Amino acid sequence: MNQDEKYLREAIRLAQAGMDAHEGGPFGAVVVKDGQIVGRGCNRVTSTHDPTAHAEIVASRDACRNLQTFQLEDCTLYTSCEPCPMCLGAIYWARPARIVYGCLHSDAAEAGFDDHFIYQEIERPREERRIPMQQLLRNEAWSVFAAWIAKEEKMVY
Numbered sequence: 001m002n003q004d005e006k007y008l009r010e011a012i013r014l015a016q017a018g019m020d021a022h023e024g025g026p027f028g029a030v031v032v033k034d035g036q037i038v039g040r041g042c043n044r045v046t047s048t049h050d051p052t053a054h055a056e057i058v059a060s061r062d063a064c065r066n067l068q069t070f071q072l073e074d075c076t077l078y079t080s081c082e083p084c085p086m087c088l089g090a091i092y093w094a095r096p097a098r099i100v101y102g103c104l105h106s107d108a109a110e111a112g113f114d115d116h117f118i119y120q121e122i123e124r125p126r127e128e129r130r131i132p133m134q135q136l137l138r139n140e141a142w143s144v145f146a147a148w149i150a151k152e153e154k155m156v157y
Helices: 003-020 053-068 085-094 105-110 116-122 138-150
Strands: 028-033 036-040 075-081 097-101
Touching: 003 028, 003 053, 003 075, 003 097, 028 053, 028 105, 053 075, 053 085, 075 085, 075 105, 085 116, 097 105, 116 138
Parallel strands: 075 097
Antiparallel strands: 028 036, 028 075
């Protein structure tokens, strides 16, 4: 068994365990650095009442906490299913070296977890999206960005 299969099987095991424990949906993930699991997660959306508690995000948060960092450079994320758009965005912010996944997002859709509508919404102009969006106070909001730009001591990420 190669290392990718070993860690992906652990992510799949977490998916089953989380589902069996009524944590949330059938998804699991682990983050690996230098041959060691540094973060684990299963879907905890329903048990925590948190729509962002997807396995990849839970595992990334755990890894960042354990590594005392906000980025996962030199890490691999193993996840039981191809990441959804939200998780993919979070993964890109965390900057792992690579992602290894089991099921396709079409498999998740077949199981009742269809995120296709999100991809469609992203492509639509703001004014045509299902959830109305309204922009206000741009100049006031920009003042915080201006302060960030001027700030000498900041951690850029």
